[in-house]
Amino acid sequence: MLDLSGKTALVTGIANNRSIAWGIAQKLHQAGAKLGITYLPDDRDRNKGKVAELTEPLAPDFLLPCNVQDDAQVDDLFTAVAEKWEKIDILVHCLAFANKEDLSGSFTDISRAGFQLALDVSAYSLIHLCRAARPLMKNGGSVITLTYIGGVKVIPNYNVMGIAKAALEMNVRYLASDMGPDNIRVNGISSGTIRTLASSAIGDIHKMLHHYEESSPLRRLVTTEDVGNAAAFLGSDLSSAITGQIIYVDSGYEVMGV
Numbered sequence: 001m002l003d004l005s006g007k008t009a010l011v012t013g014i015a016n017n018r019s020i021a022w023g024i025a026q027k028l029h030q031a032g033a034k035l036g037i038t039y040l041p042d043d044r045d046r047n048k049g050k051v052a053e054l055t056e057p058l059a060p061d062f063l064l065p066c067n068v069q070d071d072a073q074v075d076d077l078f079t080a081v082a083e084k085w086e087k088i089d090i091l092v093h094c095l096a097f098a099n100k101e102d103l104s105g106s107f108t109d110i111s112r113a114g115f116q117l118a119l120d121v122s123a124y125s126l127i128h129l130c131r132a133a134r135p136l137m138k139n140g141g142s143v144i145t146l147t148y149i150g151g152v153k154v155i156p157n158y159n160v161m162g163i164a165k166a167a168l169e170m171n172v173r174y175l176a177s178d179m180g181p182d183n184i185r186v187n188g189i190s191s192g193t194i195r196t197l198a199s200s201a202i203g204d205i206h207k208m209l210h211h212y213e214e215s216s217p218l219r220r221l222v223t224t225e226d227v228g229n230a231a232a233f234l235g236s237d238l239s240s241a242i243t244g245q246i247i248y249v250d251s252g253y254e255v256m257g258v
């Protein structure tokens, strides 16, 4: 039986009700975890209001700002978390960003600035969050990040995010090795294509969704609930010896050659 009661879970990356992080937060809550939620702050606190309203039924212990590009915000987040919680058990890293122009067209057009931005937000952030969370993972812990097959194989238009996901997946392995002695597990979920705010920035995403649905073994798109179930498993003691892995939750798409 999957039981997360007594566990705390810090969830990043909820933007709206289509967000994968929202699907994950709901499943962690259903399994009994206490939630802490972060949002990306903006000038007029619109994200805060949206995320607060959406997540209210899950009664999170707190809702705190965190732009992972800002070191001070990450550090302030964990200072605030330490005042509220004695420990963190589960950390969900479910965020990424790249400029729209780097998510279509020719791969050779990727700019240095675009490359740095995508890698900073989407890959480096996992290292920083792990460093900050580690002292609070006193009884061990489970870190879960979200990746995509475009970090392993060429997916049209995924371009700069493919490099970011490749880096992120290698982060998973190094972090698992580094934090394993503290009984902190680090795993990635490679989700099938889901229509979200982030994925709609990728050129021709509708074609990808169609192709996915037609050619994956299960002949269906993945839902945020599917991903949430896998995250709840990885957050639980049922996955106690699994670390450094990338688990595909993708209707089987990854095994197909054509």
Ligand SMILES: NC(=O)c1ccc[n+]([C@@H]2O[C@H](COP(=O)([O-])OP(=O)(O)OC[C@H]3O[C@@H](n4cnc5c(N)ncnc54)[C@H](O)[C@@H]3O)[C@@H](O)[C@H]2O)c1
Residues within 6 Å of the ligand: 012, 013, 014, 015, 016, 018, 019, 020, 021, 039, 040, 066, 067, 068, 069, 094, 095, 096, 097, 121, 146, 147, 148, 149, 190, 191, 192, 193, 194, 195, 196, 197, 198, 199
């Ligand atoms: N949608 C898909 O098809 C798919 C497939 C595989 C993996 N993923 C991954 O899932 C994760 C979540 O994406 P999603 O599809 O749910 O889209 P989403 O737009 O709902 O979520 C992306 C989140 O990243 C956050 N974010 C962006 N820049 C940030 C920053 N500087 N600091 C803090 N947060 C920031 C946004 O606020 C948002 O909440 C991403 O890592 C994405 O690459 C998505």
